Amino acid sequence: MSKLLNYSLRKIIICAGIVLVLSIPIYYFAISRLWQYEMDEHNVMLTTEAAREDSFLIIGAVTLLSVVFFTFLLGALILMNRILSKKMWQPFYQSLAEMKAFNLNQPHDISFKKTGITEFDDLNTSLEKLLTANINIYNQQKEFADNASHELQTPLAVVQSKLDLLSQSEHLNDAQFQLIEEALFALSRVSRINKNLLLLTKIENSQFADKVQVDISAVLQELLSQLSFYFEEKELTLQVDIEPGVMVEGNRILLEILLGNLLTNAIRHSSTPGTVQITLRAAHISIKNSGKTALLEEQLFKRFAITSSHSSGSGLGLALIKQICIRYGWQVGYQFEGSMHVFSITF
């Protein structure tokens, strides 16, 4: 790829070179005709020898002059081009730098300076328009998820309360109650999806800003004791290797959500009976659970990527994990090793 400045210069030099090279025979022809005419007028006769010598002299002189002028021209062109172009393209390079520094996640006020050149001002106005539109769309999209989840909460509460009341009516039969129960079950899933969507947008919007030192070993132990019932219930063998006193900087609630989601995933997706292995080291945690087939890593962390009608999960658990890790610059990875799903985070 060639730079804009060199691009125009090369074309000009080639053009000048061709003109000068073509001019050599023309000069030669013109000068030798003039020379011949002058000699004929003064009745000077030359020997063939002398005539050839003259014509060599003319060719030599013309070529030399051409080369000298070409060199001058070249030098002047390069110099002029450098100075002019730099000045001329300056606003372009400024806009370019401005665009390179732009980040949709952290949009700052974009403003291009007035250049006084119509084309560049036009370009900058168009860029400004484009960027502002993009920022607006991006913000709207973020707000939409947030607002939509908010607005859904109240109608959800209404539906749930009505179903609740319906289940209290007298003379219900088993089949009717089952219908209510199934509706409530589906509704609770909607609520959970909604809650997690809200949480996701909140993390994206950089709420939960506070950072403290959290004893992640203690948090993990606490969560394990809360979930012990479910490990037993699913006949999972728990192998825990936790280094005590591991400190991580972050928001406590987010850390609890992160670890809680990893653990509940391990319980939910383990085969029964199965094994769950948890290892915590100073800068690393890995949670392994037995499984049958490997999962697609690139699909895994996307929203609603692996929801199935059987799973009552929200389909957002791993997306949340990913988002929290991005937030703190941690690495989250997935592997399938020896019939075990391995999720690991490097702090």
Added chain:
Amino acid sequence: MKILIIEDEPELAKSMGVYLRDEGYTCDFATDYTEGLEKIHACNYDCILLDIMLPGGNGLAIVEELKRLKKNDGTIIISAKNSLDDRIKGLHLGADDYISKPFYLSELSARIFSLIRRRQLGNVNIIEQNELKVDILGKEVTIHDKPVVLTKKEFGLLLLLMSNANRVLSKSALAEHISGAGVVDFDSYDHVYAHIKNLKKKLNDGGCGNYLRTIYGTGYKWEI
């Protein structure tokens, strides 16, 4: 027992009113901030159910006003936001409890039940039903004056069932209660049965009457 429901969504307020009236409470309604303020100035309530996002003002300001008036009404904040900030702020300002939308009416009723009993002096902290005694504050259960050890979740379930006595509780409502307000978002729907089974066994082993009935196949009912 008088309850004030400050909620701008009329259908939700109606549902709460119907359920709570059947529990024997008297309900007053306010649909916006100003009406809410008027009602709390005019009357004393045993419990106020307060939506945070109200037309005309923030519900949290009503909690502050109650405090300023040195009123002792119990307050439960109902929020659509489910935001931890609001929860912490509300409880810090002096609200007694927090429940986020959507919620089960049985859960709400259980919260009101505990709240009213917690705030009253004397022996009302203990619910008695024949041989069964449940101490709400001490979280202790005795049958024939002999202690029965329940896990935290089992105790919570028992309280939910007893405070919704003679009502039908759906499996979903129990599941929601078990998963609770904690950060761990676990679908304990499948585990309700196991929890109930354990609770039933412990009560029966202690010699407690068979008050906990299964109804319609998957629903539960605590009978008095």
